[in-house]
Ligand code: AP5
């Protein structure tokens with residue numbers, strides 16, 4: 571199953587992708603996670619990316635396309651993958667189509683998680699992530715048992731640098747302008763599926779499985 575996850579910042583792409591990874595045994599490929607790792611490692615690519623990410627802008631296409639090209643050639647993508655946060659604009663989507671065309675592995679589904687804009691700010695400002703195991707929490711919707719500590723491993727929770735109100739506003743603007751047109755792009759290709767992304771996380775997951783059912 572070769573899947574693209576679409577949806578605004580905070581729509582729950584990462585949350586749901588992690589659940590699918592367990593079930594489908596295919597990797598989640600998140601350009602956001604790859605870029606944050608490069609920033610944390612202090613690589614030249616990370617240094618370049620950081621200035622864009624801190625402002626809530628997209629990192630240049632050439633940088634992310636380079637990352638994705640390498641990643642999609644790794645052996646664990648043989649049976650498919652979940653792209654989370656890529657593509658982010660029509661030119662990235664075209665590059666992806668051409669890359670997957672060359673590999674003879676076109677996309678099966680582009681799935682949009684649809685969440686009203688007014689819900690996203692609270693989801694993003696409330697998000698906390700475990701430094702050690704990556705488990706995600708939300709101080710408003712799914713808080714940890716002990717403040718600041720991970721229920722799973724006891725690790726410390728942190729807040730993403732771009733999860734502040736000003737940067738979130740910019741990310742939402744960029745989403746509407748650059749990423750939302752991809753909904754039409756994949757609709758025209760006949761592979762778009764839409765799932766309402768509000769309510770209980772497990773209920774949303776079940777709706778996603780229903781949408782993927784003819785394919786998985
Ligand atoms: P990226 O890391 O991709 O962030 P994003 O798109 O802004 O998406 P998020 O990770 O914020 O949201 P999500 O949908 O995964 O939500 P989550 O599941 O975490 O990108 C960051 C930056 O990197 C970009 O701004 C850009 O600079 C750069 N970048 C990345 N990819 C790029 C690309 N391809 N091209 C150029 N630049 C790129 O959930 C959010 C919160 O909500 C959590 O707390 C969660 O617990 C909670 N939650 C989830 N589901 C529910 C629910 N049903 N009800 C209540 N709360 C919920």
Ligand code: ZN
Nearest residue numbers: 700703720723
């Ligand atoms: Zn943890």
